[in-house]
Structure formats: C-alpha cells, structure tokens
Amino acid sequence: MTIVDPIKEAAPVDPNVVNITINDKPVVARKGELIIAAADRTEDFIPRFCYHPRMSPVGMCRQCLVEVETPRGPMMVVSCMTPVAEGQVVRTATDGVKKAQEGVLELLLANHPLDCPVCDKGGECPLQDQAFSHGPGESRFVEEKRHYEKPIAISDIVYLDRERCILCDRCTRFADEVAGDALITFTSRGNDTQVLTFPDEPFSSYFSGNTVQICPVGALTAKPYRFKARPWDLEQTESTCTSCSVGCRTVVQSSRDELVRYQGVDIDPVNWGWLCDRGRYNFESVNSPDRLTSPLMKNGSELVATSWSVALENAARMIRLALAQSTNNVAILGGARGTNEDAFAWAMLADKLGINQRDAQLGDGLSPEVFNLAQATIDETCAAKTIILLAPDVKEELPVLYLRLRDAAQKRKSRIIEFSSRNSGLTPYVWRTVGFEPGNQAQIVREALATPEMKEQIARGEVVVVVGRSNLAESEVFTLQALGEVLSAVPSAKVLPVLRRGNVRGAVAAGLTPKDNSGDAIDILNAAAAGKIECLILLGVDPMADVADSGLVQRAFTQVKNVISIDTMINSSNRNADLVLPAAAYGEKAGTTTNLEGRISNVAQKITPRGTSRPDWMIATELSIALGVDIGVSSLEDLNEKLVNSVVAFAPSSDAKSTHGDGVLMARETPVTISGVASKVTDRNAYNYRLVVSRTMYDSAQSTIASPSLAGIITEAAIFVNPLDLARIGVTEGANVRVGADGTNIVIAIKADNGINRGTAWLPFNHTGVDIRPLLNIASDVVDVRIEPIK
Amino acid sequence: MSRLNDANIKLAREIIARYPRPKSALIPLLHLSQEQNGYITREAMQHLGELVGVTSAEVYGTASFYEMFKFEPVGKYLINICGTMSCALMGAHELMHHAEKKLGIKAGGTTTDGVFTLAHAECQAACTEAPTLQVNYRYRLRVTPDDLDRLIDNLRDGKLNEEFPPHGVLSKVRQSIDASRAVGAKAPEDVNESPVWLDGKAAL
Amino acid sequence: MSKTYVHAPGFVAGDRPKIVTSRFEFADSFTLERYLATDGYKGLRAALSRPANEIHEDVKSATVLGRGGAGFPAGTKWGLTPQQVWPRYLVVNGDESEPGTYKDRLLMERDPHQLIEGCLIACYAAGLSQCFLYIRGEMALAQERVATALNEAYAAGYVGKNILGSKFSVDIILHWGAGAYVVGEETALIESLEGNRGMPRLKPPFFPAANGLYGQPTIVNNVETLANLPWLLNHGVAAYTAIGTKTSPGTRMVAVSGHVKRPGVYEIINGTTTFRDLIFGEEFCGGIRNSNALKAFVPGGGSAPWFTPDQLDLPFEASQVGPAGSMLGSGAVMVMDETTDIPAAALTLTHFYAHESCGKCTPCREGGTWLERILRRVVDGEGTDADLQQLLEVGAMICPGAFPHAANEKLGLTAVPFPYKMTTICFVGPSAFAPVHSALTLFRSEFEARVKKRVTIPVTAVATETASVGVSA
Incomplete structure (x- = not known):
C-alpha cells in the first residue's frame, strides 16, 4: 500500500496557474498570459510577425491563428491576443489552422518583392523562414506588385524599403510605445498603407537600431551593416555592452575577424532586448583604421613605433625613476573602460608599487560612499x-x-519626481518636476518633499533615489547635499547611483579609487599642475577631452614629466605622451564587467586584437614583471580567481557561469548612511546666467567620432537659454553671442529652449566646433556667465 | 501662413479643452486647418502636433488615413460623384463621364482655373436618391446630366455661393459651449467616483 | 398612404406607427421650438423623475435593439460595463456609411433634438459622464443641424451642468469624422475619437463596454437606437413592445434603393414586414421599375450576402434572415432588376470594401485588393475560368470554411446560415468577399459568359495539373 502524503496531495491551487493543452499536451501557463507566449515554452511553434513579447499585442498580421475549442466548436483566434483560460484546448496544426496560416503567408508574400538574394535579412528572415515552414509553397498572385521608391533613408542610420514591408507595426509600435519617439508612423490606408516619417523630419531616435533588429523582414536596414555580411558568414558570441554603465546584454557578431553588428539580447533585469544606437553602432570604432597596432614612444617631438619589450622597459624605467623619490610621484587615472579584471590587475600593480593616487572617475562622478548606501537594482x-x-x-x-524608467512611468507602476535644472528626456513622463538653480538643490528638495502632496506620494510605498551628477559646472557637494535631504526625509529610500562610464562601478570596487585617503582625480590633476607628479598613467582615459576644467588639465600636462597612456587610439591627451601602449578594444578581450546597479556579467572576445594590442590586464602583468614586482597573473582565469577570492564584492561571481545571461549582483556591504555635507552657494548676480553643462548621447567621444555612421550626428556646440532670456539678451535664435566668466570669453551660437528655467544657461559638453571648457573652473562651486550680443 | 491664425488658435484651444485627452481634438482641428487654408499643409500639421502634444508624424499618420483631408490644393468646389452600388445601378458611371466631358478633366483632376476638382466618391448615404453627388459635402440628389451642367454653370457664375462655401468649410455652425453651462472634461485618471445621479434616487 | 416631403428628400411616410420620424412632416422639425411643441424633452423629464436604474430596466425590458448592424439589445449592452469603474462614456455612432444605408443622416438632419434627448436618457440611465456625438465627416448639413440644436439645448438648460435644474450633468460634444468607412466599426470609431487612425481593435480584449475610449468603459450606440428612447420614455415599455414582434419590437428605418419604383427610407414595423412588402407593397416601393423582373437584392447593406426572389417572403427579423444565409445589418435593401450586370454590380461593392480597408489585418488589406483586381479583370472580359476559382480561394483566406449564402430552388442550393468564420478583426475584409461569393454562387453563368475560353495544352510530359499554359481559343 502506498502512503500518500496528505499535505502534498492537498497542496493549495496556485491562483496564478492556468492549465491548458496545446496539441493535446498539457501546458502550465500563467494567469493573463497569451496563448502564443505559453506555446513558446513548448515545442509547438506558432508562426508570427507582429507579436513581440516586449510590446502590446495588436493582432495585425493574423499569422498566429490557432483553433481554440468553444462550446460552439473550434474557433479560429489570434494567439497573440487571446489569453489562456483554465481548461482551454488549443490546436496549432489542424488542417483548418494550416490552411489559414498558409493563406496569410500567401497574402503577405503577394506584394513582397522576393528580392531575398540582395536583401540583408536573407538567411535570418522570419518571413523567409516561415514561408518555408508555414507557407503554401507557391504564389498564385499574378498581378503587378506594389511599387515604392527603393530604400529611402529615414534617418542618418536607418533605411526603409517599403516594398519589403509587411506592415506588422513592430517598428512603429516600438517608436511610440517603447522609445516615445513616434517619428515613424503608418500613413495612408488599406492597400496603400506605408510606414513613413513626417516629410523632412527624420526618424532621429536614439533607439532607431532596435527597429532594424525587430523588423521581421528586410524593410529596415542599418547603414553600418548594409551589404556587410550574410548571416551564414557570421560568428557570434554573447556579451555585455560597456558603452555606458547600464550593461545591456548583446550579441557581438563578426565576419572574417571584423566586428559587423551588435544585437540586443533580452534579459529581464536590464535591457529587455533593447540597445541604444550609440552602443549598437560604435563597434565601427573598433574597426577604425586609426587603431594603434604597436607601442609608440616619443622620439624628439614625435611618437615612433617601437617593440613591446622596449616599450615596457621604458615604462618601467619612467615609473621606477618617479617612485625613487616618492610613491606620491606616480598616479593612475582611468580604468572604467576596461573589464573588472583589467582594473584589478592595475590595482594589484599599484598596491605592489605603493601608488595610492588612482581614480577611475574623472571628477564628474560620485564619492564611493554613495555606493555603500542601501542600493537598488534597476x-x-x-x-x-x-x-x-x-x-x-x-x-x-x-x-x-531611460527606456526602463519611461516604461515604469507610462505603465503607471511608478511615479517619478524629478529635480532638475532643465527638462530632461524623462520630463514628459514624470509625475512632478521640480526645478532648481544649480547650487540650490538641497533647499529645493527639502521644501518640496515637505509638501503634503509629496508626503502622501512617498507614503505610498518604496522610494528609490536615482542619483548622479547632472551638471559638470557644479560641485559634487550639492548633489550629495540634496541626496542627504532625500534620505533624511525618506530614511528607507534606496539608492541607484547612475554613473556614465562603462565599468566605473567595477573599476572602483576592484581598487581603482583613491587609497588611504589620498586625493581623487581632481586632486591628482592639481598636484600635477603644481609639479608634484612625475609620472602619470592614463588607463584608457583622455582627460584633455573628458575633464570639464580644461585649463587645469593643460596646466597638469605641462608639468608632468612622463605620461604613459594605455589606449586604443591617439587622442588629445596621449598625442604628446612619452609612451603609448596599444590596448585591445571591446570585442577583442574577455572578462567581466559591472553595471551601474552592481551587476557582474561577462564580456566576450570575438575577434583578434588589432596588431600587437593587448588587454589592459596583460599590460599590467607584463609591466609588473618589468618592474620586478610580479603580480603573479598567469592567465585571465587565474586573474579572475584572484579577483573573486580577494575582493568581497566580486565573490558572487566566483562561478563563471553566473556572469552569463542575467549576470549576478555584487555582494552588498552593510549599508551606511550618508553624513551631512554643508555648503552654501553664492547668490547669482541677476545679470548673469548660471551654467548647466551636461553630456548628450552623441558627443565627441572617441568611440563616436571613430564610428563613421555616428560621427555625422554630433551637433555643433551652442548655448541654450529660455526664449524669454533670448529676448532679454536681445538676440535671435542662432546668433553668435559672447559668453564670459572670470575673464575668459568664448563666442558661440545661442538657441532658445523652453525646458530651461530663466536665469539658467545650458551648454552641452564636448560637442563639435567651439570649445566651451575654458569657461569651466573646477575650483568654483558653480559657474555664472555673462551672455552678451556681438555688436 | 498655414499655421492656424490667432482666432483659430483660440478656437482650437476651446475644442481641445472639451476632450479628456488633447489628441482627441485632432480630427476637428485638421478640419479647422483645412477650413482656413483649403487643404492640409505641412506647417499646419506641425502646428497641430504642437497644440495637441503629439509628433508631426502622428498628425500625418492620422490625417492621411482619412479621405477628406487633402494634402495638395484642390478646387474651390470639390465635386464628389458617388459610384457605389445604388448609384452605380442608377447611372453613376454615365454621370461621371458626363462630368469629365463638361469640365474637361478626368476624375481626380482640377480645372486649370482652380475652381473645380472632380473625384470618385464612395457611398454618400443618399442611396434612394441615386445617382448622387456632393459639392463640398453638400448634396445634389437624383442628378441628371442636365442638372449637372446647370450646377456647374451656376457654381462658376457664383450663383450658389450661399449654399456652397469654399472647400474646407464644413459645418457653417460650430458648437459653442458657454462656460457657465459646461460640465468640463477631466482626464479619466482624475475621475474615480460614480456620477452623482446614480444615488438610487430620482434626479428631479 | 405613402407621402413624401420636399424638405426631407428620400423619406417616405406611411400610415404606420412613427416612433422616430413623427416630426419629419414639419419643415422646421429640427428647431427647438418645434421640438418642444411636439412633446420634446418630455421623455427626459420623465426619466429624470425616476431613479436611473429604473430607466435602465425600462430600456432592457423594452428590448430596444441596436440599429447599427449587429442588433444587440441596448439595455443589455449598457449592463456589460464592469462594476465601479469610472468614468464611463457614451459614444454616439453617427458615422453612417454602409452602402445602401441611410437613416441616421435623416434623423440627425431632421430631428437632432430627438437624438440629443436620447443621448441624455442613455447617459442618465447608464451613468455615463460624457457623451461624444460622432457624425460622419461628409455630412455637413447633419453637423450644422446637430450643432445648432446642441447650442440651443445648452442655452435652454437641457444639456450641460444641472440639466433641468437637477443633479444630472453631462456634456455632449459634437465630433465629426473625415472620411473612412471603417470608422463605423465601434472600436475603430473609438480609435478615431482618440485622434488616431481609425483601425479596429480586437474584441476581446477591447470590448468597448469594458475597455473603450481611453481604456474606460464605453457604450457605443447607433443614432437610430438612441432616437428611440424619448418615445419609449414618453409612451412606456408596453406601448413600445406592442409594436413589432417579441424579439424585434418597435419599428426600424429601412432604406430601399436601386431598381424600384419608389425608392426611399421607410419606418417599418420591426419583425413582421417582409421583403416582398417592402419591394412590391404599394405603401412601400411599389414594385420594380418599368415593371421589370426582380433579379436579386441585398437585404442588409453592402456587406450582406445577396437574396433572390426565393427569399422575398422572409420578414425583417434577424432570427429568420440569419438562417436563410444573410443578415439584416443596418437596414438597407438594394434591389437589382433583370437588366443588372451582376459581375459589375459585385465589383462596385468589392471595390468599396477593398478601398475602405484600414490596412490592419493582412487578409483584408491584401486579399480585398486581390479580389478586386481579379474581379475587374473578369468584368473587363480578360478573366479566365481559373480566375473564378481563384476568387473563391482568395475569399477563403479571409473567410475560411463555408460562406453563407441563400437557398435557390432553380440552382438546387440549400442555404448556408450566417455568420461566417473570418481571419480578420472586423467585417470589412469579409464584406469584400460577400458580394463576390453571392454573385458567383447565384449567377455563375454570367461570369462564365464573361471569361475567355481557353484550351489547356500540357507543355511537357511531366507537367502537373497546375503547371499548364493557357492558349486563347
């Protein structure tokens, strides 16, 4: 007699579980789930074109028709819009279903040009694949097909071929629903329906590449990949994008040992399959002809190619010479571009040599103590x-x-309270926006959060503060003060620190951050300017272009005796370096990276490093041997083992598999609270404008400039003010004005922007044309400028 | 000047305010714009997008779905001859041929003087009075070729200005709601309660 | 006997009960003055004097059928809104454009206050807090009349805040379209009212009563349906149900057009009047023009499968027309006499629906146009036998399975009942096929006479049955 466990037998029914059958096989589905989503977990594939799991279903293409049993017999329904129901009987391959699916496919192909041999999508095309698997085999359509002008450029990057388009509403839905850039739309009606932009208003969305990826035919193609490769020539590997610190999961694809395409990979915790265009297309910079292929050493005033042994020997000599006087004579800037392993190898080397002055942030980041507050994931x-x-x-x-936060706000899961000096991309979706003048944010935050309306909202549940530096022309103190105000009003709030550089969280955690209370990047530059740094090591950074206060950087570089740069290309900082060591770029090296929420995931190598370039960690290892302080790294695996064993934060990634797919979160330390920071900002003279300087997606970053498809999108520098201020200054849109601060003047075009408060002026950082950095002085808390018309 | 003029902007704002969501006013505003300019211009669509808070592409997407919106100038009088079933049964095709001959243009064309545009139209909801036509969406019923000749002559001579305003003008009367009488529109998320009259008691 | 009025072209009055056309005889029927003089707004007053739920009950027990096409009882529809979800809206469907149909236009032009009063009663009874009156774009006069009436009614305190001094307040917003047949479909109407392209939404999940305008519960009612309410409230449920049949009480307006002696819009008694009465009855159309023979007729608007003289004795009752292979639809009969070129007639309708496809569903967008192109080739004498078969096969991609058609004694056909299966969201796609299917099923010989006669010669020994080449005979 079998003993029945009564508790097990009487297990409560999960109210969220719905039992259905698909083709007579039982399937466990979730309440509210669509039939097609449930079927995707089985072996029975339901063909589809318009359905996309990350967008609202529209039931447009009608390809996913299946039969569902009803009291009145089997009924044909679209599985992308029909939710599961308890006991539902679904059949996906009856004669009726097959006939319907074949019919829809024949109709979709009726006006399709069938130009597969010359189509980029050929070989990976859902229309092509499903025509084979679910199509009728031949077409009876003998009429003239629809004709449109063959591909038209709808943006700098994307081309549209309307003849190939099957009107599935994926791109248009993505643009509207996901990106919030409804710049492409269906136009006309019926058989004349076509996807188009508004005349002369291109599809200039930061996310346009996603439409190319999700297009189920070859209607949308992207310039960087057009006619570059065929799917069967592609090799690919899964990786993590490090263009910024979000850490989107990608597939890196190459052909003949050259990167040709990145595609987004759908992981729940981060990017849901989406990528931004900068991250998607800056692989072009890896293929740039300007990549360094061998070490360069200064010979007179020129950089001349040399061998690695000579280069390393000289690097060791420079460092040894500087260290001979004091360990404070050497400093390391950078490290956020590389992997966790790269950063850790350099930190180990610095530890061995006693170099405490190191910083992966460049003065525009956050004090590491912010990472020790109670952290929130995305x-x-x-x-x-x-x-x-x-x-x-x-x-x-x-x-x-931004896509994730916009989704949270739009789907009404969250209410966003934005404190800012000018409107942001999220402003249209936030619940409340509260403006402040740079320097005043702490007071504004305190007052705003004390209002009954805000208090009521905060009492509704969890609160997360997304904190980062919104203004390069403002001291970090104000951000910390404001954060302190939020945390004192809402002590339970968690923090999501948002820093921009790819692996800044990982580099800081691995040890590329000021040690033993030594100075940060700005202190290092100040010390250098005062002649106190003999040897400056640039680990993949270009301070000349990337640090707000260019005057300071220039003074520092004139004083430093030796500059050693480890980088992929020549830039404004290493142009005059004493030694430049060529580094392997993204896609050319493996390891792990850490995103802004502390998620550790792998980056993969897909192609051979250019020339003799090599990963940063390998350079650190070789240099350590040349310096006689061997850090004892024999391989990447060995280095990774050292990292996970010696740095607690990385311990959760000890199993390499955990860094694949969703990745794994860093170990979190016991949260600390932030100490009060007091600072008072000087009042602004009413005739002046307080500066906000911030970055835009397309600026003169090297990876953008070296990507031909993106370089053209960078706009000319200009200063933006409220339209009323434009009138007050007495100039018209586009006119040149003189902008001055502390005896420095620049001449720059002025533009009106409704999203800027009166009395505030916005300068996008690092755009082409006029260099705005002479106005910025890192020593002052805020920057006030005069704006005058040019007579 | 094809953005809305000041008087029409005022009107547009009144119309927008009647809807719980501004985009709902789009089609009425497109009509207003067509009334002002005779057709829908590029600048008008951009302006309407600003007024209701959507992109120009969305305005164009909506506008191009509907046949009454014209994106190029049309004649002062748009003559739509119905060709659907009941009218076809009663001689619509012959009427169209006659109109083409009389005006010297093909269906879809505009006379060189810009007075008439002739077009095929679908069912005009006057089927019992076939064949029918509309001049700027105002009916002529049981139209014979002679009727058509007279109509065209009279229109050209300005004898029917009263009855047929120029293309773009639709209703000659606008709804206007006095503020003291209006209940007012609210975004649906701002309404959470059942209407006051659903209290189980008579309203009067 | 039958009577027409110069001020109401198309309308034909008769000695029958008048529920919605009682004021049509007056030249000034659209003015507030005339309306008030003829029991106007009395139904509203009667409604407001009782609790809202009682009014809803009245409409339910009177079985006021929807007059838009589907014939769903209005009172039941109002009750489908989810509990405690606010606000709820009323959207009035005045986008009348089904070929053959017009009655809503007359009701709006001739008696706009009656419609307004009906809207108010519906809002009161169903707790709808804003009303949008969507009028077809091409109806300038209807827009003018309704706008004028609304302005008068607002000023006189019948619409807006505290109606008749009561706690009942509702705005009626006049909205108008811009030329798109598909917007007559209720979910497309809602899309259009939201300022979007008028593309239908799938039901479910977008049953308007639960998830309609702005995602809120929304009642979409036809103009004629609402125009019934003032009379119902004035005369009571018993008086209303005393007219017509139990399942189809009251009257309904029917437009009879085409080859009849006296085409016109008639208010007929629901459920009992037969097609023979309508087409041949002296009080109605008085027979076929020139005393020709009747060849076929479309019983319920351009979307409906066709009938032949065999079906003349069916009454205007959905429960009988459906099993007979067609539908009553929007109340429109189009009559074809013996001189009619059947393939060409079918082409006008197929062209209409192909042209009016919104483009959303593949089968309709691609299939409708394909049907039209094949059919045009056949009508132009360029078609082949294979084209006739192809018409049916393309149609089957839109409507799989047996398509409804009428019985025909001569052809030995038995009826296939309504409705059909469809691969599209709405009825536009199937409607492009319906006339082709009816014409081809009932009058195949006319098509065969049109197609080119071809001789098939196998090209090679291995040719399959489909791999053949046609040579003109």
Missing part, C-alpha cells in the same frame, strides 16, 4: 512606487535605463 527602481530623480538626463547618458 528592477527595484522601476517597481518602486516613487522614483526620485537627482540625476543627469538619463536619456542622454544611460539611454536604456
């Missing part, structure tokens, strides 16, 4: 009832995080 942030933004424009700096 998912936790997007699920919070209230999200408080004390952050830069995430659409510009962390684009896919």
